[in-house]
Amino acid sequence: MFHPDTQFLIDHWTTLSRRPESRGGIPERAAVQPDTLGLRLPRAFMAHRTGDDAVIRLAGSWIEGFHGEPLKGQSLLSLWRTASRPLVSTALTQTVREGRPVVIVALAGGVAAQIEITLLPLRGPSGRPDRLLGLYAPAATLTLAADEPRLLTARVSIGVGEAARPPLSLAAVGGRRIA
Numbered sequence: 001m002f003h004p005d006t007q008f009l010i011d012h013w014t015t016l017s018r019r020p021e022s023r024g025g026i027p028e029r030a031a032v033q034p035d036t037l038g039l040r041l042p043r044a045f046m047a048h049r050t051g052d053d054a055v056i057r058l059a060g061s062w063i064e065g066f067h068g069e070p071l072k073g074q075s076l077l078s079l080w081r082t083a084s085r086p087l088v089s090t091a092l093t094q095t096v097r098e099g100r101p102v103v104i105v106a107l108a109g110g111v112a113a114q115i116e117i118t119l120l121p122l123r124g125p126s127g128r129p130d131r132l133l134g135l136y137a138p139a140a141t142l143t144l145a146a147d148e149p150r151l152l153t154a155r156v157s158i159g160v161g162e163a164a165r166p167p168l169s170l171a172a173v174g175g176r177r178i179a
Helices: 004-017 034-043 061-067 082-098
Strands: 044-050 053-059 102-108 113-122 131-138 152-159 171-173 176-178
Touching: 004 034, 004 113, 004 131, 034 044, 034 061, 034 131, 053 082, 061 131, 082 102, 082 113, 082 131, 082 152
Parallel strands: none
Antiparallel strands: 044 053, 044 131, 102 113, 102 152, 113 131, 171 176
16 A cells, blocks of 8 residues: 555546547646645656656755755756665656556665655657656655765565556567567
8 A cells, every 4th residue: 555645646647647638648747737736746856757867857845855955957866875776767667668657665864764756657748758757755754864864775666557558579570570
């Protein structure tokens, strides 16, 4: 069972993904209205996917306060401990490739406080699924000392719901393999 805010965002994205204008089950970035997030907005972020990473375009005040600095233009992977980055990179790829939400369960800072990071794929102005909507959902109130590390430690990532896009497979035309 997910944090109620995580579940809210997944349900909202699922509603958007089922609209006729959502190509391949991935809604347009413009379909997301920030005011729909309500009190969750300070814990939300938007990122632009670039290969195996993403660059943060904007982040809510809670997220910037948690990390202790402005995040615009920073790599999303830079917010994670080095050992967690392969798992997070895989989650970034999975959410876009499969066209479905992915939730990363993580530990926050140097404490054992659990936090869920939700990643949702969106289509940018080009029509490609290169935007990500994210949300931090802490299991408890997080209070970190000023000198405490602000990096996240990924524990597991979970794809949520059915994949909107079929898995890639090889096909042959005239005896030649194509994707």
